[in-house]
Amino acid sequence: MALKEYTIEEVEKWIVIDSKVYNLTKFANLHPGGANILFAESVAGKDATQLFFGLHRQEVLLKPQYTRLQIGKIAGQEETIRPLAPGELSEVPYAEPTWLSRGYYSPYYTEGHRKFQVAARKFFMEVVQPESVRCEESGKRISQEVVDKMSEANIIAMRLGPGKHLHGRTLLGGVVKPEEFDYFHEGIIHAELARVSSRAVVDGLLAGLVIGVPPILNYGSPELVAKVIPDAISGKKFVALAISEAFAGSDVGGLQTTAVRDGDYWVVTGTKKWITNGTFADYFTTGCKTETGFTVLLIERGPGVTTKQIKTGYSSVAGTAYITFDKVRVPVSHTLGKVGNGMQVILSNFNHERWMVIACSISAQRLIVEECLKWSSQRMVFGKPLTSQAVIRAKLAAMISRVEACQNWYESVTFQMNQMNYNEMSNKLAGPIGLLKQFVSRTARETAEGQEYPSDVSSRHSKLAIFCADATQIFGGRALTTTGMGKLIENYHRTSGFDAILAGAEDVLGDLGVRQALKKMPRNARL
Known part of the structure; x- marks a missing residue:
């Protein structure tokens, strides 16, 4: 059989990315960066994997308009870079909390929690993630179709926490029984939601319902509960x-x-x-x-x-x-x-609201740590990965330390929630949850924005400061764009401060935590 012949010009308009061969002839004039960069001597006809991932996210290759450009693959080579399958865990260090990391253990989570997490991640990746992208860009409210799917899986009901409202329901396809559902299960729902959604979409996915319904459940008359709750949990009313x-x-x-x-x-x-x-x-x-x-x-x-x-x-x-x-x-x-007696109604409701914000915030912060570890490992500067720079490793160390501290404190508080009834939580956990939310929101902003350090440490009166951001500095100019490599960093930098305000401002919650502690100071405590 006669082989098809190609001209030198045609061959030079092919590139290889992760063992796949792409013909860019028809795409060249549409390339945002211009045709010249595609057909440069260092790219055309060669393996451009490293160069590509220094400029673009993997998702670019998965778009239909680009998958159509693939004409073959390199014989004897296999694809090594692929997106996570729905429900799959990331193998990037610290991308997952310790209890999900291979070879690690937890005193809090069971095998049942792990199965629940897999099902929850699969649901959010398949159903919510595409919707999150559309809604973030358009600004339009969540579609009723997605709300209905969340209702069918009883995601809406589970976000309200354990309780009688779950009785008789099939939770996420039956992976957990209503009587077994606890706050760690609910925390998984919040974490997986935040992992695939922007900060605005986290709120848009009926966060108002999550914080507005508990007072009805806990303080409404039976008639009012019967009128409102079924429609709310089914996603028919907001x-x-x-x-x-x-x-x-x-x-x-x-x-x-x-x-x-x-x-x-x-x-x-x-x-x-x-x-x-x-x-x-x-x-x-x-x-x-x-x-x-x-x-x-x-x-x-x-x-x-x-x-x-x-x-x-x-x-x-x-x-x-x-x-x-x-x-x-x-x-x-x-x-x-x-x-x-409205103050009791609202104050008792704040605990769960603040805890929900904490769970979402930690998950979002961990995603940024993962992004920074990926980017700093693949980004080449001065002929070496960005991680070869000690200052970058120092930033990564600070980011990792912060998110792990948040995670462990959060798990400790969540365990206490599982052991206490509603009144005990109101009495004993308002202060700790307030302090934890203050801590989590501050670490989030440090990861996104950085800290101010005196420019002259020897001068106690120096008014000058060096502003040292972590994620933003690691991504550089890419952290300022709403699309491309640094889009998650830009969004996080712009919106992480919301958690410092919503459900109670940082300073107010810090003061609350201390005042709650002072109320319980023993009278005989002396130095």
């Missing part, structure tokens, strides 16, 4: 927690929204600000001032309720809203807990 105002954030006692009793109704007037999922919520778990004190009401979207999107530093997929209540009539039966 709930938002409406506490913060322009007048008061962490200072819950300073809220100005009022509720005045009028027969069998409350008449609510006021505004709420920075409300996650507020633009599309059907119900609002709302903090109000009444004659007898702070009270929490469940307000249904209707006459007098208007919402307006707030533009923030992350994508509008989160549905962050400014809400106006204009003489809204709310049935007295929608009161959550006792009138005047």
Whole structure:
């Protein structure tokens, strides 16, 4: 059989990437970097694997428009670089928590937790990750199709934690029984969600429901629970927690929204600000001032309720809203807990909300550590990998140390949650969870942004400082672009500070932790 003949020019327009041969003839003029770089002497007709991965993410090769360019493979060679299969663990050191790493052990997690994690990762990689990319770029809310799939797997119900609301449900295809489900299982859900989603998408995937529903479950009347919870857990109705105002954030006692009793109704007037999922919520778990004190009401979207999107530093997929209540009539039966006892309702709810933020934040931080380890190993500078630079290894050491410290403290607190009932958690863990959230959000920003160090350590009065970022400096200019190699770093740098504010500002939570400790100081403790 006669072999097909190729001209020298055609051969020179082929490149090899990880044993695969690509014909770039028709693509050359579409290449964002221009045709010249494709046909340079160091690229054309040669193995360009190292050069390619110094410029592009692996996902580029997986796009249909590029897979069509592959015309063959190199005889005797096998593909060595491939994306993780759904459910598969990363083998990059510190990319996974110790309990998931091969050859390591944990006093907290069982084989059941490991099976659950595999199923959860598979679900989030296959169902949520593609949606996350679309929503982050478009700013549109999560699609009902994905919400329905989450509901079918009972992901929404599991994000609310262990409890009666799980009874009779098939959890993630039956991989765990409702009575066996604990906070480590729930933590896995949050971690896997954060691993495949941007910070905005984490919130957009019904975080408002996760923090707005527990007060209904714990303090709502049986009739109200029966009316709202089934639709919420099935993804047919959405709930938002409406506490913060322009007048008061962490200072819950300073809220100005009022509720005045009028027969069998409350008449609510006021505004709420920075409300996650507020633009599309059907119900609002709302903090109000009444004659007898702070009270929490469940307000249904209707006459007098208007919402307006707030533009923030992350994508509008989160549905962050400014809400106006204009003489809204709310049935007295929608009161959550006792009138005047709203502070207990909200404060007891904060523990779970803050713990959820912690779980997501640690997972996101660990993903950045993985990105930095990959990039610094494949990026060549002065003829050597970036990891040959001692300063880079020092940054990696700091990042790894921070995320491992966060992980271990988090697991210790989660274990305590599993041993305590709701009231015990409120009494004993509010302080530790507050301190942990402060610690986690600060380490996140140190990893994303760096720390300030005096430029002259010998001068105690020097006002100059050197700003030493970790992930951003490792990626350099690529960390400033929203696409390409450093896109996760850019997003993390831009949004990691959200965790320092949401669910309670850092300094407020640090003070809370210390005040809780001081309340329990023994009177006979002396130096």
